[in-house]
Amino acid sequence: xxxxxxxxxxxxxxxxxxxxxxxxxxxxxxxxxxxxxxxxxxxxxxxxxxxxxxxxxxxxxxxxxxxxxxxxxxxxxxxxxxxxxxxxxxxxxxxxxxxxxxxxxxxxxxxxxxxxxxxxxxxxxxxxxxxxxxxxxxxxxxxxxxxxxxxxxxxxxxxxxxxxxxxxxxxxxxxxxxxxxxxxxxxxxxxxxxxxxxxxxxxxxxxxxxxxxxxxxxxxxxxxxxxxxxxxxxxxxxxxxxxxxxxxxxxxxxxxxxxxxxxxxxxxxxxxxxxxxxxxxxxxxxxxxxxxxxxxxxxxxxxxxxxxxxxxxxxxxxxxxxxxxxxxxxxxxxxxxxxxxxxxxxxxxxxxxxxxxxxxxxxxxxxxxxxxxxxxxxxxxxxxxxxxxxxxxxxxxxxxxxxxxxxxxxxxxxxxxxxxxxxxxxxxxxxxxxxxxxxxxxxxxxxxxxxxxxxxxxxxxxxxxxxxxxxxxxxxxxxxxxxxxxxxxxxxxxxxxxxxxxxxxxxxxxxxxxxxxxxxxxxxxxxxxxxxxxxxxxxxxxxxxxxxxxxx
Numbered sequence: 001x002x003x004x005x006x007x008x009x010x011x012x013x014x015x016x017x018x019x020x021x022x023x024x025x026x027x028x029x030x031x032x033x034x035x036x037x038x039x040x041x042x043x044x045x046x047x048x049x050x051x052x053x054x055x056x057x058x059x060x061x062x063x064x065x066x067x068x069x070x071x072x073x074x075x076x077x078x079x080x081x082x083x084x085x086x087x088x089x090x091x092x093x094x095x096x097x098x099x100x101x102x103x104x105x106x107x108x109x110x111x112x113x114x115x116x117x118x119x120x121x122x123x124x125x126x127x128x129x130x131x132x133x134x135x136x137x138x139x140x141x142x143x144x145x146x147x148x149x150x151x152x153x154x155x156x157x158x159x160x161x162x163x164x165x166x167x168x169x170x171x172x173x174x175x176x177x178x179x180x181x182x183x184x185x186x187x188x189x190x191x192x193x194x195x196x197x198x199x200x201x202x203x204x205x206x207x208x209x210x211x212x213x214x215x216x217x218x219x220x221x222x223x224x225x226x227x228x229x230x231x232x233x234x235x236x237x238x239x240x241x242x243x244x245x246x247x248x249x250x251x252x253x254x255x256x257x258x259x260x261x262x263x264x265x266x267x268x269x270x271x272x273x274x275x276x277x278x279x280x281x282x283x284x285x286x287x288x289x290x291x292x293x294x295x296x297x298x299x300x301x302x303x304x305x306x307x308x309x310x311x312x313x314x315x316x317x318x319x320x321x322x323x324x325x326x327x328x329x330x331x332x333x334x335x336x337x338x339x340x341x342x343x344x345x346x347x348x349x350x351x352x353x354x355x356x357x358x359x360x361x362x363x364x365x366x367x368x369x370x371x372x373x374x375x376x377x378x379x380x381x382x383x384x385x386x387x388x389x390x391x392x393x394x395x396x397x398x399x400x401x402x403x404x405x406x407x408x409x410x411x412x413x414x415x416x417x418x419x420x421x422x423x424x425x426x427x428x429x430x431x432x433x434x435x436x437x438x439x440x441x442x443x444x445x446x447x448x449x450x451x452x453x454x455x456x457x458x459x460x461x462x463x464x465x466x467x468x469x470x471x472x473x474x475x476x477x478x479x480x481x482x483x484x485x486x487x488x489x490x491x492x493x494x495x496x497x498x499x500x501x502x503x504x505x506x507x508x509x510x511x512x513x514x515x516x517x518x519x520x521x522x523x524x525x526x527x528x529x530x531x532x533x534x535x536x537x538x539x540x541x542x543x544x545x546x547x548x549x550x551x552x
Contacts, residue, residue, distance in 0.1 A: 009168040012290040015297060016120075023074055026067045030121050033064040035129055061122075068121050072114040079110045082300050089304040092370045093331065102183040106299060109292035116289035119282050127278040134272035138244075141265050142251055148244055155240075156276070159232045163225060170222035171287040175295060177215035184211055226284055233280045237273055244269050306372060308387035312380065312396060312482075318347040318512030319380050319396075319482045321367065326376035328366060336362045338535045340376070344514065344528065349506045351523040351543075352516040353550060354532035360516035363532070364401060364485045367514070369393050398476035398484040402469075402491070409472055411460030416445065417452040420474045427478055435477055438504055439470045440497040466492035477504065484513040490522065523550065 020027050037060040083104070090100075135149030188195060188204055195204050245266065252262045312319075321344040329335040337359045344350050352360045366374060369390050378385045380393070401409055411419055420436075421427045432452075436442050444467060448454045460468040469492045476486060484505065490498045498521075505513050506525050515522060523529055524543045531539045531546055539546050 007168075007172060007294050009164050009290055012168065012294045015293045016289060019075070019293065020071075022078070023071050026071050027121065029067050030064050031125055031129075033060045033067070036060050037064070037126060064122050068118050071121070072117060075114055075117065076110050079107065079296060079300070083107055086299055086302065086304070091303045091305050093373060094303050099183070102179070102186060103298060105179055105182055105186075106295040109295045112288050113292040113296070116285045116292060119285040120289050123278055123282050124286070127275040127282075130275040131272050131279075134268050134275070137268050138265060138272075141257055141261050144247060144251070145244070145265075148240070148247070152240055152272075152276075155236055156233075156279075159229065159236065163229050163232070167222070167225040167229065167283070167287055168290055170218065170225050171291045172294065174215065174218040174222045175291050177211065177218045179295075181208070181211050181215055184208060222287075229283055230280055233276065237276050237280075241269065241273050305370070305390055306386075307369070307390045308384075309389065310383065310387045310392075312388045312392040314396065314480075315482065316510050317482070318510060320344065320346045320382065321483075321512065321514075322377075322379040322382070324377045324379070326366070326374055326378060328362065328371065328374035336535050337366075337374075340537060342530060342537065342540060344512060347509055347512055348528055349513045349526045350515070350528045350530060351526040352514060352530050352532065353518065353523060354538070357534075358532040359535040360532055361401065361487055362535075363530075364399075364487055364514060364516055367483070367485055368397070368399055368401075396480070396482040398479070398481040398486070400472055400476040400486045400489055402472070402487050409475075411456050411458070411463065411468055411471060413456065413458045415453050415455055416448075416471065419456060419471050420452075420478060422475060424479060431478060432474075435474050435504075438497065438500040439474060440494060440500075441467065441470045441474070464492075469493070473501070477501075481511050484511055484515075486513070487516045488518075489515060490517070490519060520550065 037057050087100075087104070131152070135145070135152065138145035138149065184207060195201070248257070248262055248265050248269070251257045252259065257265070323340045323342045326337060326340040327335050328337045340363070352363050354360050365371060366378060367385075369385060369388075372386060380388065385393070399409070417432075420432060433442075436445065445451055445454075456463065460471070463471075473486075473489050476484065476489075486505070489505070490501060493501065502522055502525065505515070506522075515526070517523070520543075526543065529539075529541060529543055529546050529550070530537060531549055539549055543550070
């Protein structure tokens, strides 16, 4: 579950204001309609044509609803696109403590935000405006009502001011436990066969019970805060109602107001009290909106990758790479790479070898630009890698990372064509079919009724390991690349196709190729072997020079 940083009602309120500012014309229209509706409703006792007033009030409310619906649709569209844009840009270094699919569940708070924003923009503004105009209208009957109005507003403010932080914190905690429950149920669904084949266990129920218990505890605390606010406002409402009616009666007896003014004042007082009650019953919706905005900000305000401003040139030669005294470790771990010094010339074919855990995958990962917290320097085309824009690096880099620790690339829910091309409009049909043939995937695609338009399940479910690997490899190799970063690219390929792909990768003069593999046949064809041992370079050279070390 995502960890919860310190949040506050004022911070969440600022985010709501920033969100509404994007639609300030529509929001202004809602407030104008609320203002007019409030005036019409309060003026009803003084208007002879009551039916006309009722119609006008209803018409204004319908217009409010129409504008609010427009804002609700914009909220969904805006957050959908913002999530889609933000997710690929998130800083991988900051995601080690999160399970990203679970974190994205916060998107469903858009529904809570849509429902809550309707109350926030319709009922609450109408109630506040009716209270304010009611107090102003009462002051015309007698100046003493001005004092009552001031007391009413001050006490309302104090009640909300001193109870709202506790309510917001309790709402956040209840939301955290709600998502913790959903995360556990999703985890059960992910490993459903594990629980299915362990029928003697009750762990699924026991753990669910523990998480739900935490949710109920948090939810009960939240409801206690709401009850405190409800009773405070109800008690206050009773006192104010009684006081204002008594004062009105005294003024009537003293003949400072007439019977008509007294009746009109009573109606206005009841309208004001009804508006106060409307505020009371909608407090939970206010908390829902504040909490939803805070939860959505887990993605929309997440840290994104830093990058430079220089574009990596689109040359017809491979990039040159220099590692200069590079040390690197993942968060909360010791160094995975230690004092790496090496130079890879433009167009060279390099093989990274070593035992499992020696740092081969991490070596490749640093060159993707995903990690910045390394010591030393990495130069691409004689310029620090951090000076380049990430798009310019990645658009010219074919990447195949399959290690468990690498948040590995995978198949997504889309067509075969989409999974291979990733929406690249510059890719030609000829280039795709040529590579597909080299991987030995042609017969598989031709056997499918929809061919390249076949829709794949998430993570490539129902596909063989070979087909999944082929699609990922095709994705990395397709297009004009100045750099290829490939981890075990020939896994699951038949020997015949291994030769085709190896020749394609290693004979391409305009591309620098770095392959992490244990396959000796590839190593023999490479210009340079870098042998890693416990994160350090044990030896560098040609295969013939290092064969005795590789074969140990």
